[in-house]
Structures are given as C-alpha cells and as structure tokens.
Amino acid sequence: MEITPARTDKRRLFARWFIRRLTTCVVVCAFLAFVNWQTSPHYWWVLWVIAGWGLNIALSLAWYLFDCDDECNYRNR
Numbered sequence: 001m002e003i004t005p006a007r008t009d010k011r012r013l014f015a016r017w018f019i020r021r022l023t024t025c026v027v028v029c030a031f032l033a034f035v036n037w038q039t040s041p042h043y044w045w046v047l048w049v050i051a052g053w054g055l056n057i058a059l060s061l062a063w064y065l066f067d068c069d070d071e072c073n074y075r076n077r
Helices: 005-039 046-065
Strands: none
Touching: 005 046
16 A cells, blocks of 8 residues: 555645644643642642543544544545
C-alpha cells in the first residue's frame, strides 16, 4: 500500500494537534495539582480532572487510530 501525500499530511496535522493537546493537558493538570496540594492536600480532587481529561485524550487517539473511513469504504462495495 502506497502512502499518498494527502494521507501523510493528515497524519502530520493530527500528530501536531495531538502533541499540543497532550502538552496542554499535562501543563494544566500539573498546575491544578499544585493548587490542590496548596489548598486542600487531604482531598485530591485533581484526580477527577486528570481522569476525565485523560479519557478524552485516549478516546481521541483511539478514534483516530481505528477510523477506517479512508481505508474501508463500505458504501462503495
């Protein structure tokens, strides 16, 4: 299977978008963890934020990786 330039561009754009999104998540969650540690160290509410945001990122990656619209176009068969 030959990789077309459009497919390569799509992968590159997704990789840049995903890295930006992951970096934003890590920086914001680190800041919130610091705030949580300073204000209420007895209850780590930041774990809820990390779990929710992590699930969102994991699902975005899974939808991209298992999306077969480009490869498996069942409507044309």
